[in-house]
Structures are given as structure tokens and as C-alpha cells.
Amino acid sequence: xxxxxxxxxxxxxxxxxxxxxxxxxxxxxxxxxxxxxxxxxxxxxxxxxxxxxxxxxxxxxxxxxxxxxxxxxxxxxxxxxxxxxxxxxxxxxxxxxxxxxxxxxxxxxxxxxxxxxxxxxxxxxxxxxxxxxxxxxxxxxxxxxxxxxxxxxxxxxx
Numbered sequence: 001x002x003x004x005x006x007x008x009x010x011x012x013x014x015x016x017x018x019x020x021x022x023x024x025x026x027x028x029x030x031x032x033x034x035x036x037x038x039x040x041x042x043x044x045x046x047x048x049x050x051x052x053x054x055x056x057x058x059x060x061x062x063x064x065x066x067x068x069x070x071x072x073x074x075x076x077x078x079x080x081x082x083x084x085x086x087x088x089x090x091x092x093x094x095x096x097x098x099x100x101x102x103x104x105x106x107x108x109x110x111x112x113x114x115x116x117x118x119x120x121x122x123x124x125x126x127x128x129x130x131x132x133x134x135x136x137x138x139x140x141x142x143x144x145x146x147x148x149x150x151x152x153x154x155x156x157x158x
């Protein structure tokens with residue numbers, strides 16, 4: 001069993017960390033929650049039935065842990081980004097990031113779910129649209145469309 005979780009950790013730790021970083025926007029908190037995710041995965045590995053990809057299962061655990069952390073802190077929304085947003089190189093993203101950073105964060109924060117989550121995953125977690133779709137149990141096209149619509153709303157607000 002220990003060998004199994006070590007292999008799973010080696011293969012998926014970076015994806016789980018990036019996913020949590022996109023949610024928490026804190027490298028230190030993302031690292032802590034990543035460790036907690038794999039601890040809980042190890043405890044419940046016997047319940048993994050293979051009905052979804054291992055990465056999706058782990059990200060579901062990670063998201064649940066993040067929500068528990070928010071509840072513990074009596075927060076329902078995050079209030080600030082602690083790391084710089086990394087642009088993915090597209091002209092649209094460069095234009096969106098070119099303006100006032102505080103106004104951009106405020107505009108992103110005003111988005112509803114799942115748009116806000118997709119934007120954070122894309123920009124801070126640097127996930128591909130395929131990865132975002134997989135994690136959120138949607139299609140790549142859904143993730144791409146949701147991100148595009150979110151950018152349109154951000155541009156309207158700004």
C-alpha cells in the first residue's frame with residue numbers, strides 16, 4: 001500500500017498542488033493542503049473504484065479539503081491573491097492583465113462560480129483547458145467557453 005501511494009504521489013502531486021494553488025492563491029497553504037490531500041487519499045485508497053481518473057479523484061479530495069479550510073476560517077470567499085498571476089501568453093490575457101491589477105482581481109472576484117474557478121485555475125494554476133475540464137468533470141470545450149465568457153465579463157467590468 002505504501003508503494004502505491006508513493007507512486008501516486010510522484011505522478012500526481014504537482015497537478016494537485018497546482019490545482020490547490022489556483023484555489024488558495026497561496027503557495028504555502030497549497031503545499032499544506034496537498035500533503036493533507038495525499039494523507040486522506042492514502043487512508044481511503046481502498047474506496048477508489050476507478051470510475052474516474054486518479055487525478056480527478058485526488059482533485060476532488062483537494063477541493064473538499066479546501067472547502068473545509070474555508071469553513072474553519074469562517075470564510076466563503078478568498079479575498080486576495082498572494083502570488084502574481086501568470087499569463088498564458090495569449091493576446092486576450094495580456095490585454096486583461098495590462099490594466100490595474102487591483103481592478104482585475106476585483107473583477108475576477110466578482111465573477112460567479114464556475115467562471116471564477118476556471119479563471120483562477122487557468123491563470124494562477126496554469127492548467128490547460130483539457131485539465132480544467134477533466135478536474136471539473138466537464139469537457140475541454142466547456143472550459144474554453146467558460147474562460148472566454150469570463151474574460152468578456154471582466155472586460156465589461158473594467
